Amino acid sequence: MLVAWRYRKRKSFIQSFDPRAWLIFYACTLVVTLFFWDLRFLLVLLGLAVFVLVTSGVTWKEMRRAFLFIIGFIVFFAFLTFLTGRGGTEVYRQEHLLVEFRAPFSLFGWTPVLKVTLERIFFAASQFARIFGIAIMTILIPYSLDPALYGVTFRGLGLPDKIAYAMDLTMRFIPTFGRDFQLTRDAQRARGYELEKIRGGLIEQVRKLGPLIVPVTIHAIIGSEDIIDAMDLRAFGVGPRTWLEQLTYRTRDRLLIAFGLLLLVAALTLMFLGYGGFWVPESLIRAVGG
Amino acid sequence: MTADLPLVVEDLSFRYRDRAEAAIRGLSFEAHPGEILLIAGASGCGKTTLIRAINGLIPRSYKGEVSGRILLFGQDPAGWPLARISQLVGTVLQDPERQILGTKVLNEVAFGLENLGLPRDEILRRADAALDYLNIASLRLRETYNLSGGEKQKVALAGVLAMRPKILLLDEPLASLDPASASETLGMVRRLADEGMTVLMVEHRVEDVLGIRPERVMFMSEGEIRYLGPLDGLERAVDYREVKLPAEVVIRRAKADPPPPPPTILPGVERRDDEPLVRFENVAFGYEAGTEVLHGINLDIRRGDVIAVLGPNGAGKTTFVKHAIGLLKPGAGRVLVNGRDTRQASVAEIAGTLGYVFQSPSHMLFAPTVYEELAFGPRNLGHPKEQIEKEVKEALQIVNLSDKEKDPPLALSFGQQKRVSIAAILAMRSRILVMDEPTAGQDYQNYMNFMDSILQMPGFEAILFITHDVDLAVIYANRVLLMAEGRLVADGSPQEVLRDVHRLEACRLVPTSLLAANLKRLEHTGRFLRAEALAHVSSF
Incomplete structure (x- = not known):
């Protein structure tokens, strides 16, 4: 059986909109964020995401796990690019050195050097703002979108009946997969299997994951066969479908969509005019002596 | 027409x-x-x-x-x-x-x-x-x-x-x-x-x-x-x-057949009141803060216990037994397995003492053959190769699947898969066996047979199973735990616990014809028996 995300009805900014309107707005902000490398613009978008987060009514406890995971992930990668200096080289050519750390040792004649440059700092900050903004907006969706409305939302966005229902099932499949994974891990631990003790080469390690991967995969396949049978037995896909739930756009929803589209057009225009690229304040560059 | x-x-x-x-x-x-x-x-x-x-x-x-x-x-x-x-x-x-x-x-x-x-x-x-x-x-x-x-x-x-x-x-x-x-x-x-x-x-x-x-x-x-x-x-x-x-029909029919052999349950194990195998001390637990699903559970599982855990859907039975193997750690109180707090031991360590059969077999079967599936647990526990071979063969015999040793478990029917999942734990030779709804999805003859075999299998010191089937408790258990709403409502011999029909009904259990037949004859038998045995109780 498919389980749902931890949605709850809340009095919040995000839930005051029609889910279709919110998804359109979400898509616009996503695209806009991907256009920019300029930290000033990105901070505005991040501010918007933080506003939605703070007014979402989701408690820290509920979303702690998701956020800790994503923050860990972002910090790790932002830090990695910062250390290596790679990743940013497409958006800046010149670097202004602030400090240079030299390791007090050499390995085979190579001395590790960490160059802290203005560009690397600003690139890491931009990257962080970008991904974090997107992450906040994305994490909030499962907490804020009523699972009972998934299907009709996608239908309302113009997808055909069958695909809209398939999207509905897919959205609910992810948490179901998580639950199955946990059950399998517990069942195998009860047979003395310890994930922590897996050793050996890469292939050996993957092989030793079999006790987890195989049941979860098989379960997913059997589960989907059951779902198909259950749908067939209740006449799914025979003709145009009535959706019991109804969605109606109100003024605020139209305003939200308009705002999203406006953002998108504005971003496109700015980009076209040459704004929005990677930015490091001139004053800082002068101060460093560039 | x-x-x-x-x-x-x-x-x-x-x-x-x-x-x-x-x-x-x-x-x-x-x-x-x-x-x-x-x-x-x-x-x-x-x-x-x-x-x-x-x-x-x-x-x-x-x-x-x-x-x-x-x-x-x-x-x-x-x-x-x-x-x-x-x-x-x-x-x-x-x-x-x-x-x-x-x-x-x-x-x-x-x-x-x-x-x-x-x-x-x-x-x-x-x-x-x-x-x-x-x-x-x-x-x-x-x-x-x-x-x-x-x-x-x-x-x-x-x-x-x-x-x-x-x-x-x-x-x-x-x-x-x-x-x-x-x-x-x-x-x-x-x-x-x-x-x-x-x-x-x-x-x-x-x-x-x-x-x-x-x-x-x-x-x-x-x-x-x-x-x-x-x-x-x-x-x-x-x-x-x-x-x-119905029990009375079986009793009538079984009179013509020879009496069943007296049950041997946990051969070689004496019920003793020494150090408990598992001890629950004031255990409380909730999956989310503020909503407790287990409240103040106190009990000892002792050598020689065959325990049936009965109770309605959602009473907390599975949550309770998951504490015994350390998959869940108590929110308050503590659980001791072999005198050791489950908070201090990994599940894999406890698995050597306590084997746990999950409700759904599809969550654990993965190996290319039934043999490999059964050898997985003993191998994790570090048993030597020859011993594993013996353990696997015996486990397969008990669940009546010896001919399927080389078959892929995933190609078997649901009932057979369920039996493989039980055999996989039997092969580990834990001292305590815990089973969550072992008979669900099985036909009558099959589950009666493997329950008989499991209870007669040497090596276990105690067995505990969760079930909705009152008759399993009547036939196999020497101790019954009745759970409702996260509490232990009754704990005692089947004769004591199952006699109280009102309490059973309050726990959404329905007295069965076998229970009624047993209660009627209890004066003569002194304990609960299966219908085939009741057929040969002399005064009836």
């Missing part, structure tokens, strides 16, 4: 594409309006295949070779789309978990009607009528995944009834329900038949269905009909070891 009958099956055979043998052979029968036709038989007898042939999944979703025909109200549905069949034939699958699609109860009940493209107000009217009919209107806006097992079954039934079928197919509808929910469901089925619906119900626990007086019974074996007729004739036509018949 047959043209008006809801269902006529003529010489029906079917072979699945990837199997060598036919699953059903030459079935012929008809079903009448207002009739409940009970279909009984061991797992693998072709019951489910017959259901699939009637509801149209065969040959549309399950391919193979069909011969013979089915007539619905005199018409051959062979060329019909499933949608047309589904308006005549409603199907409730064995496990409601596998059938429910909607996130909310109302969406679930409306699903079929939405697919038929009915107008919205018609959908609402029909969905609400189905909910009212089954007396579950209060669940209307609940989320389906938070419902109890019994509620899920009713919601799945409502979703089918809303489409107003003329024929209702029920595939072991009682398998996952506590006894009280099961009898409620049966009551509803009787009412539907009395109002004119044709009901085909697959169920091998014949005794449980007797209360609703099925008009006829069909007994299937190896794909063929072995008996079809009124209920009274079934008792003569089948072996009482194959189908669960």
